[in-house]
Amino acid sequence: MVDKISRVEVEKVAKLARLQLSDEEIEEFTGQLGSILEYVEKMNELDTENVEPLAHCLPVHNVFRDDEVKDSLGTEAALKNAPDSDGEFFKVPKILDDSSHS
Amino acid sequence: MEHLSAAELRDRIKAREISSFEAAKTVFARIEKYEPKIGAYISIFEETALAKAKEVDKKIASGKSVGKLAGVPVAIKDNMCTIFGTTTCASKILENFHAPYNATVVQKLLDADAVIIGKTNLDEFAMGSSTENSGLKKTVNPWDTGRVPGGSSGGSAAAVAARLCFGALGSDTGGSIRQPAGFCSVVGLKPTYGRVSRYGLVAFGSSLDQIGPLTKTVADAALFMNVISGKDLADSTSVDESIAPVADYLENLNQPVENLKIGIVPHLNAGADEQVLGAINDSINFYKSTGAEIIELEMPHLDYAIAAYYVIATAEASSNLARYDGVHYGYRTARPKDYIEVYSKSRQEAFGAEVKRRIMLGTYTLSAGYYDAYYLKALKVRNLIRGNFTKAFEKCDCVIMPVSPTTAFKIGEKMADPLQMYLADIYTIAVNLAGIPGISIPCGFDSDNMPIGLQILCPAFEEAKLLRIARMFESETNWHKVYPNIINHE
Numbered sequence: 001m002v003d004k005i006s007r008v009e010v011e012k013v014a015k016l017a018r019l020q021l022s023d024e025e026i027e028e029f030t031g032q033l034g035s036i037l038e039y040v041e042k043m044n045e046l047d048t049e050n051v052e053p054l055a056h057c058l059p060v061h062n063v064f065r066d067d068e069v070k071d072s073l074g075t076e077a078a079l080k081n082a083p084d085s086d087g088e089f090f091k092v093p094k095i096l097d098d099s100s101h102s
Numbered sequence: 103m104e105h106l107s108a109a110e111l112r113d114r115i116k117a118r119e120i121s122s123f124e125a126a127k128t129v130f131a132r133i134e135k136y137e138p139k140i141g142a143y144i145s146i147f148e149e150t151a152l153a154k155a156k157e158v159d160k161k162i163a164s165g166k167s168v169g170k171l172a173g174v175p176v177a178i179k180d181n182m183c184t185i186f187g188t189t190t191c192a193s194k195i196l197e198n199f200h201a202p203y204n205a206t207v208v209q210k211l212l213d214a215d216a217v218i219i220g221k222t223n224l225d226e227f228a229m230g231s232s233t234e235n236s237g238l239k240k241t242v243n244p245w246d247t248g249r250v251p252g253g254s255s256g257g258s259a260a261a262v263a264a265r266l267c268f269g270a271l272g273s274d275t276g277g278s279i280r281q282p283a284g285f286c287s288v289v290g291l292k293p294t295y296g297r298v299s300r301y302g303l304v305a306f307g308s309s310l311d312q313i314g315p316l317t318k319t320v321a322d323a324a325l326f327m328n329v330i331s332g333k334d335l336a337d338s339t340s341v342d343e344s345i346a347p348v349a350d351y352l353e354n355l356n357q358p359v360e361n362l363k364i365g366i367v368p369h370l371n372a373g374a375d376e377q378v379l380g381a382i383n384d385s386i387n388f389y390k391s392t393g394a395e396i397i398e399l400e401m402p403h404l405d406y407a408i409a410a411y412y413v414i415a416t417a418e419a420s421s422n423l424a425r426y427d428g429v430h431y432g433y434r435t436a437r438p439k440d441y442i443e444v445y446s447k448s449r450q451e452a453f454g455a456e457v458k459r460r461i462m463l464g465t466y467t468l469s470a471g472y473y474d475a476y477y478l479k480a481l482k483v484r485n486l487i488r489g490n491f492t493k494a495f496e497k498c499d500c501v502i503m504p505v506s507p508t509t510a511f512k513i514g515e516k517m518a519d520p521l522q523m524y525l526a527d528i529y530t531i532a533v534n535l536a537g538i539p540g541i542s543i544p545c546g547f548d549s550d551n552m553p554i555g556l557q558i559l560c561p562a563f564e565e566a567k568l569l570r571i572a573r574m575f576e577s578e579t580n581w582h583k584v585y586p587n588i589i590n591h592e
Contacts, residue, residue: 005466017420017465018427018442019458020450029462035521036463040409043479046486053481056309056339057488057537058296058562063338077202081431090429095441 004037005030103128104265105585108174108322111268115173116162122155122173125268126217129175133220133266141241142251142261144180145187146220151175154217161215169214170329176211177261177270180221181228182313183302184208191304192236193226195426195433195452205302206337207271207313207330214329219267222257226454227423228278228306230254231523234513235456242513243285244586245552249510252282258316259286263586269317269326273303275310276411277505277530280542283316284505284555287544287584289572290316291323294562295537296341297348298327299334305422307415308339310534319582320543320573324351327565346563358574359567362394365498367401370528374507381546381554382504388575389502397498401490406483407532412524413467413480414535420464423457459520488536495561500571503529505542505555529557539565543572544581551587 010030014021021029075088084091103111103120114120130148137143158173178184181191183201190196204212211218225235233241233256241256243249244264251260255272259282262270272279274292283290291314298313305311315326331348334340366386371379390396428434428448435447453461467476494501507528516523533540538559545556556575560568576582 009466010462013462013466013469016469017461018424018445018449019453019461020443020446021458022450025455025458029459032459032520033463033466036412036524037466037476039521040413040476040480043406043409043413043483046403046406046483048479048482048486051482051485053478054485054488055481057484057535058339058341060339065335073202080202081199083428083432083434092429092444093438093441 003030004034104132106268107319108171108176108269108317109319109325112170112172112174115158116168118162122158122217123152125173126151126155126175126219129219129267136264137266139242139247140244140260140264140266141239142222142257142264142266143177143220144190144192144223144238144257147187147218150186151217151219158215158217169216170325171211171214171216174216174268175219176216177220177222177258177267178208178211178218179224179255179258179270179272181224181273181304182208182271183304184218184221187221189221189304190238191227192224192238193452193454193457194237195448197238197433199431201302203302206299206334208302210330211271222255222261222270224257225254226457227304227419228254228273228275229419229456229460231277231281231526232511232516233257233282234517235454237454243510245286246510246550249512249552250285252285252510254278255290255316256282259283259288259290262286262288262316262318265585269315269322271313271326271330272316273311273313274534275307276415276534277527279314279316280505280530280540280555280557281527283542284557285510285553287553287581288316288318289320289323289544289582290314290542291327291565292533292540293327293331293565294539295534296339297539297563297565298330299332299337299340301334301336307418308422309418310415312534320569320576321352321355323541324355324569327351341563349566351566351569354566355569355573356577357570358392359499359570362389362392362571363397363498364389364394365397365399365494365501367399367404367501367503369400370404370503373528374504375509375548377548378504378506378508378554382502382556385545385556385575386502388578392574399494399497399501401494403483403486403490404532407487407535408524408527410480410483410487411527411531411535412463413476414484416460416464417468417477418464420461420468423461456520484535487532491536491538499560499567501559503557505529505557509548509550509552509554533559538562539568541568541572543576544584545575545579546581
């Protein structure tokens, strides 16, 4: 039997999900995701050719309202939980690599 | 005092026979004694709770009007935002997160003069069926400390069962209120999707999540629903009361439903434990003795509910949990070598195995080339499942089945094989896919003295009828009055 999902695919998905995984985790997930996907494919027994997809179980519709100005979260409250900030901004490591210019 | 229902306690507090302060003190004394053994709570707010209790007592003493839960000590699952304390979701990634606002349900409890005593443990981000996936602590079943309390609202169920609060809120994405209620012998209600605001509930599967109560009695579930139900402008999926009015769930609670027609689904019971099925059968026979008509149903697509659910729920989860990026709030890895590692290493270090597994599964089924085969297929199966319920409710008022195929399993028993854990959700999952309300009520015990839950399902927005049907059973049985022995065996 061919595995439902390969190690390489698991690594690719981890990258998409921005999730670094250890070798052991990749190994473990390859097996586990494979057996879950195999089980899930039981859905293929059903003919759904003429069935509409149902994303939401109740009818949802746009909610309109007047655009009123109300209080929103202040800077201090918004930054309160930040792992790093400089008082006014969220702080992150440098994104642009400028080493090639030096 | 600890065995009083929330409604009874509220009445005595209002009559000034018991003070709210005294009630809260009793709860905290019990927590001090039993919590080290049970592990139901992630955080406890003794100081603020006692202050609130005093405030309610003062209000009553001065003749002011008080809310529907006046002075009643309650607990909240730790995936609902509170401006006091932390909101952790039992995850290391949110271990130190202080929410800047109260969830709508939390505010409604406070407005009803409830005394919030603490926040309860859960499977990390509500992903699990045993509370073993908590990244912060271990909760055990008060009926047997070697067994799981169920999940993901395991802390709330254990706290109510062990009398460490007088009622609690949980959330239910695939059975997370009903299953732990069944495992711990308390009442657990998952309302119709849209009946209760999700504003401030940390999102897992947004089209499936719903908040509801875990209580000692059906009347308490009705009382909590009277407090938390209704449209909320902050949650656009909460349903407008002009479309589906909120009932007074207590009003006709004790009035039996006449000419009751009950649907049962025998083909779902193939893998269930004999003793569980025996207790469910006895319960069905009880309803029969009241004159109810029993109708055997074919609901063929329910056999595919677990498959559809674990595609849809994980797809929504992978998208919802993308927000944990180590930038705005939550855990950040200590020495990221670049900005990518701020995301990927923070997530690696702070998410637990089940959360990672679900993010991986969801990302995979949503990714290019697999979307149609998995996600779209699952949405179509979801429609078929809802259709099964629509058809069933043309023939009957409610559908009755077990909550779980077995009673509470041993700690560690299902941790090695995630698929086996998922398969145990067979009876609860379809309800979330269809968006309908369901309740779990105590209906017996197996030979190991572990509780068995009876599940009753009704059409969307028929919580009032659902509660009445549950009350018919409760008022003629004593299962809900039995509490775990371990509490008295010191």
